[in-house]
Amino acid sequence: MNNRMETIARASGFALLAGLVVLATMTAGSCSSESDSKSRAYRVTSRTQLIGGPTALGEVGDFMLENDKIRVVVQDKTYNRGSGVFGGSLIDADLARHKPGNALGGKGRDTFGELFPVFFLEMIDPENIDVINDGSDGKAAIVEVKGRGGEFITMLRYLNQVMINSYPVDLADVLNGVPANSNGEPQVEFRTRYILEPGTSHIRIESTLTNISFTTLEFPSDTIKTVVQTLIGLDLDGFRIPTGHVLGFGKKSHIFIPGVGYDLRFGLDESYQTAVPLPGFPGLLTNVVASSTDLGVNYGFATVEDPENNFVYQRDQDGGLYGGDAQPDDLLFLFYASGFGGVFSSQGPETMAPNFCNGGESADAVCGQLSGADANACRDEWDNCKAAQGDASPSSYTFTNYFIIGDGDVASIYEELYRIKNIKTTKVIGRVFDRVTRETAGDLDMLFYTTNGSDCSGTTIVNQVHVPSGGTFQLEMVPGDYCYRVRGSGRPLSDYKYVKVGSDGAFIQAFAESTSYLQVQVVDSNGARVPAKVSVVGTHDYFPGQETRSFLFDLQAGESWRASDMIPDTEDPNTRRFLEQTAFTDHRGHVTMNVRPSDSYVVHVSRGPEYDVFTKEVSLKPGGVETVVAKIERTVDTTGYLAGDFHLHAAGSIDSGLELDRRIKSAAAEGLEIAVSTDHNYVTDYGPAIRQTQMEQFVNSTVGLELTTFEAGHFNAFPVARDLDSMSRGSIKWQEIPPQTIFNALRDMAPESGNIVQANHARTPILGYFYQHNVDAFDTTVDLAFNQAEGQDRITATLVSPTGPAFIETIYDENGEPLEYKSTFSWDFDAMEVFNGKHFEEIRHFRMPYDKTATDGPDVLPQDVFDGLKEQTAALYDTPEDFYAVVFPDLDEAQIMALSDTEIEEGVSAYVMDQIPNQGVILCDGDDVVFPGVLDDYYNILNFPRPDGSYKRYTATGNSDSHGDNLDEVGYPRNYFFAGKDRPRDYKDSDLVKAMREHRNIVTNGPFITMEIDGEPIGSELEASGSVTIKVHVAAADWVGTDRIRILQNGEVVRGLPGQNENAGGWLPIQLGEDGTYTEEFTVDVAADSWFVLEAEGDQNMFPVLTPQEIPPFNFDAVIGSLAGAFGFGGGVEGLEPALIFPQTPFAMTNPIWVIADGDGQFTPPEPEVFRCKDGAFVAANALMSLEDVRRLDQLRLKAAPMPVKIHGHENPFKRPVGTTTRDLRMIFENFGHQH
């Protein structure tokens, strides 16, 4: 991509057109005095000094940097109060607003998350934070953070240490299964300085690495390079350690990168498709990471121009890795997820000389200050140190970046960047009018593109400026040819218009396309006004083979994603529906929407899965108004149950930012009755927002928390106490804390009636508790991965297992030496979130989806999947001949050679087909389930006692984990928990706690299902013998539906029900009656203690009320895969993995009912036979081996093959005579190589 703005001379002087200019500069208030323009750095001593804002976390004791334009807070060296790991990060940032705060904090508009420097993948664990210059001398104010190396992902600890030399690494430790730690003596010192010059709107960040050891350090060391090269042929010569920053701009900031605009998601995806080999990495090249918000403050990031050390520029100069496009001030944008992104800007030196001899003092003076081994090393290495000094091997290395604060739009970031880089610009001003009304139009955005010509061909997006309500705008631009467009909510994106920006500026008169207005009033069947959701659904034109994002909306321009029905498009318009817009009414059921005009929309009004859906066709003309009165009816009876969502995010979460009133409106509109607030490391109370929106009749809340560790799992606790005196309102430290301690601390936050601790999305990579702690996917046993592995697998596991006190408990012997390592995993939680959001792919262990015996239908094995399996199977063998010998075991080599290509192909295909597992078999990768699912984990937990021998019953829950209100619907899935009451007003927290403890909970994204066994409800334990009567009830609104059910007994499908399918799924098709319900009783034999669960599914697409998972979830594996691609790795079989995008269809499950059948009064867990991937019960193991698993010695299969035997007599190489005595092979082995 070429998105560079040329550097030209700054325009000198311009005329402002009076009456049309709105100052978009940053300061408000009177002229600055000399003292006001100074920068200041100081330690915060009162909360009134803090910045404040929706995501502000600064506290007394932190460090402030401010001038007349901006203010930022650097956190003290306490545990990180946000989602990061260490203190010392920049955590709050805002324009200077001159509004003093109060005892609760500042009154600014900070929406920033966090930023910190990284050296490769290492960050600073601060030991000292100081004010270096307080700014009273009129110079820059400086805060310095200094410390040792720390990990934000501990599984990268060894990798970091060998690459960045933060601590000495003993290779023997890796080989002996000793986990990495950061307890050793640091070899390098990390330092970062936050520098604020007077009168500027940016922080200059200078980050320095210094060699504080006594020897020259190599990055990475020659030993590592040699090992890597000789083992896998990977040449690390010329590899330079990249350095940069982690940027957490927060969800309220819409990231903008020139060239991809606001489409970071697919822009990054596209960049990952290009395999950039080492010493480069894939990602987006840009000279600025900007953002925009509608809050009057925004953020940007850039780097200095440094041809010698710029990472991408040097990679391009050396090897053209970036197509020759890289510039000396470019950043490499690597990834972005959940409000956090990573950039590399610079590269470190290949070697660094020691710093200890660098100060101009004599050896005696320096070494005399040390003692013991350090003093000796100092003297021994002094001459070497002196000899090593030089440009090629500096003793310290510094890279510099800029953090910019703007006033809300991308243009304000550029303005400061132009000043920093001394780029000459000119002023562009303009005004926007509505195309139909011809009135001034505001609350819009102007987008600017570079262009190939006045016909606006070949446009590349480069800038954005906000147009306030007055309709006028201005921005600084580099003179040149541009095109612009106007974007506004509810307005079509305008066409491109050309503008030439000359050296004396430009004036633009722009036209915004008109919006239309839709007014909706909602009542229920009694005529009462009720809150509801309004979904406006359109039908797009037919563009075969094209994705909707290429013609229906423009992500680069910042337009919202329009969800489609995900039905494959055809000429039939019913297959081409899309959701244009969604809105939520107020408590009186009223809403007015601005909608893109169209002749043909269908308005859907809904109120969650207990209500039907009202629809009406409307035509919305530009500038026109339409009114709809909708009547919706409750059709599902959930008497005694309340609908609750126990996992919700809003303004308190850095990756949400959703205003609380919108969160409450969205909850009420979906018929959710109990909303549990669970922000990341922040305790929020929805109560005030419920009162403010007057929704008390419809929704109530419980105060909760999602204790979010970086890589050790996410845990909800509800209810919890809220501490107004704490900046996180009562959240707790989690860094380096083992799970049991976390659980204890969460329980300490409970009110008198106690609380519930829930493990969230436990199998999500990196973020999941079970995933990170290596919980066995069959029997739920837990051990550290390197304790379980052997040989080369143990080395692998040691290298990449998460480490530190959060994961590992070290047991020491009497000499203080590590004796063994134990997992810190704890089972002391109460509930498991088995269904999270729309992630069907994380519910069950992934099973073979295809039926290899089918010749047609949806389950037919696709050809490309079969081809992939064939390729992988052949790759298990060293040569094709070896493979054919296995395929044709009855033929000798000559006979095989004589086969035709067709015969060989047929034989290979038949062999591979035989290896392919049957449909429904769990798929394995080596010893592991390739994609484990948390519901299968839950069933396994129900089947086995915990390690202490006790049997623990967890409550299964399902939650939306909603972070927004558009396409991220709250309450899907939800929980129907038995409270014995139906009005949210009557609800108390203790109702929820009681229901959870009694397991009286139903998980569903639509159907309401219940089960009784011998009259006992869900969650019960009863005694029975011989058989039980299971009563099943299903109820679903028309737009939800349910098509089948099944009953599970100890995790296996109960068979023999009339009409039940015989296949592996064992579903029983059902038909809902006219009233939308189904009720039936079944008699089931119970020979031993058993637990029962009811599951229900449907095939109906729940669009538009519940939109599909249409954008693939961001997967850290993809990022790691792209980084690993640079190292030449890859694996897996394309097509044989869970689908990540799909429409939403109904699914529900009950919590268990336990039946004691053996008469002993105590439930005995069934402990069924455990199948293993390794033992071959799941035969997929062989076929799905990744390339890395080529040769496992226990695969040296012992196969019989009748062959003619030729016996030859030759000398016996063994010295000992053959006789009747049995030789002791052990002794021969032990004595082998023993020399006297």
Added chain:
Amino acid sequence: MRTSATSTSALLFCVLWLLSATAHAHDLKVERSIIAQVHATKVQILVIYNEAPGDRSERFMAKYDVNRNARIDGSEVLLATPEISRLALLGLEFEVEGEKPKMLPPEVKFENKPGKPVSAAILLTYELDAVPQRTLHIRQKPAKGLPETTVAIEAGEGLTISNSSGAASTRTTAPLRLTPGDKISVTFAASREPPSR
């Protein structure tokens, strides 16, 4: 493309264990001697592997002699185990008819004679259930470039050879030179107690 947990782990730069797929046995002038002992509850196979002098031996040392002391010892043995095992067992198949032995991790020792090519002993142990009779098959695949292979099969305590194509006694076969495509089958039965006097 989403990668599995195992491949993700491997992708994170943990390369030390990855076997090079490029080392094929094309330039073999190597020798290996095998003793296979069948016991009541296990099969043990000792392979003495002698690499030929020359490039391949030197490359092997360069790879695994990490501390450059001309020996493969200590932790370096773990590093080298996968490749030396592969070389030593190339083309061999072992079967205990009708049984599925459980294989224990292989044990490896290097001889480390200065100036001499790589030489290693690999001890394989397979655990079995006790049965009155078992048959061991050893087969060398019909492939090119395999080492010169000599094998002897012995009975452990409490067993005798009851049927073999090359038995030298009731307890062991003669050392047999295997060529590609050869198969040896030996059946063992529990020993009869000598009649009491």
